[in-house]
Amino acid sequence: MLLVHEKRGAIKVIFFSFIILLLLFFISLFIGRYTITVNDIYNVFYSKLFNTECLVSNMVQSVILKVRIPRIFAAILIGGALSSAGATYQGLFKNPMVSPDILGASAGAGFGAAIAILISLPFIFIQIFAFIFGILGVGIAYLICKIVSRGKDALLILILAGMIVSTLFSSLITLSKYIADPYSKLPEITYWLMGGLSAVSGSDVLLLIIPFMCGIIPLFLLRWQINAMAFGDEEAKAMGLNTGKLRAIFIVSATLLTASSVAVSGMIGWIGLVIPHLSRMLVGPNYKYLMPASFLIGGSFLLIVDNLARTLFTMEIPLGILTSIIGAPFFVYLLIKRKRGWV
């Protein structure tokens, strides 16, 4: 009977996370420098839905539709994507200390963005370069693993390869900073790396949607299998899983999520590590519940942090800094509160 009870608990947590996320979505519409009333929002939505003439000013309309809504969506999608990717990698590598940038996606994306900024490409190319280099980074790590391991100790070597690739790309980022023009390019690269959603537009979100869907759908469909993968390659194989194929699918999906997130928002740390832990405390380690919980809680978390980032001070704080400042003590708190093993 307790089992049924626990599962209901997990479903309850997921349901409430969803409600909280919805509430946060609406609250976030009102948060910001420009004051917006409930009436404004009602009018804008009403006119958009029924294609009638809008009663509020163009200014208000564009603040809601072109600034706040894209930003809110970006925060939810990126928070959810990083958390789901983190949860996946943790299961895959049988290690709760793993975060989504373990295989070099973030460092690669950072270098891609740095190159695009260095050669003065238009803004959209910064994102495209970041995305491509993020994928490239993980691709190189995977290739190194294939060459070195020949099927033996693949997981360990993959993590080592990811560390090698991350270090390499981090050095290349530093190099590009070093040779960048200190008055124009260097600050641009530095700000990009700090992460933030202030420049997000509607088209960015639409661009993010495609790789995001390609990543999140397989993860959600196959999520139950990660449970068995967390018991290790051989056991999962003996239970009937094609571990090589599944691992490749999971890595590609999680990498798509990470690289597309980093491409839009810059480097945002901690979410992919902390949120899966928090979710595991709330719903348990079964990925059937852990994956949706991680996604919803991750989305809410980044949305809250982003709201803080744009309202806390007159100057906007880079998101990457704030997630770390909030994430680090929060993680310590989770470690103190944990009851059983590595939750």
Next chain:
Amino acid sequence: MNFEAKDVCAGYADVDIVRDVSFTLRSGEVLCLLGPNGVGKTTLFKSLLGFLPLHGGNISLDGKPLCFSDYKRQAALIGYVPQVHEPPFPFQVLDVVVMGSIVRMNYFSGPSHGEYSKAEEILEMLGVSYLSNKVYTEISGGERQMVLIARALMQEPKFLMMDEPTSNLDFGNQMRVLQQVQMLAEQGMGIIMTSHFPDHAFLCCNKAAVMCKDTSFKVGSVQDIVTEDVLHKAYGIRVKIAYVDTSEENSDMVRTCVPIMHKINLSRKEIV
């Protein structure tokens, strides 16, 4: 059913660790694999399960060669009980057991309610139904071993491979696990297990195999294989096999091996 390994050679990279291993095992038989540390028991085990590619020979079931690339079919025929370990996440015991139903699932679904009740039945059969709501990382080693056996049974395999099912268990739990091995064999399961204790072969096995450092592999009935000479050759210690009368039980005389302690120093010199 007939599990047959013929002239199996296996190892890592280009090195053969196991050479020319042949044996057959019928349903309902228990084979105990003995041998000193580092002799390649685990390697042989991994090749029998398809974790390592064979360097030579073949493995077949009822004359049909096993297809290791079809993971689900393979898992429906052969279950694997690994050594007790600790997974990184605190899964619920029932969730661990139900993972054995992957053989009957498609990749996109989780286990059904039916599979959960089946998992509970199996725990009940093993006498550990009280575990089902516990957390796998918080139970004892003996209990974990039972859970891993239950998970393998969920696959409804015809043969079971148990890698040192008694390692790290206390005396009582060792016997409890062996009792289950015996019970499963009586229900028609073919079982291959490795052990460090020749006594275990006497207690619940019909067949025994001994691997030695010179890659020789001997297999046969327990009486023929677990002898004083063979154990001496395999482990480098002198052993006496004794018969103990356990008349209060309805079983007959039980054999046991007793290592001869005071002669170890002398015999060690002989070996060196």
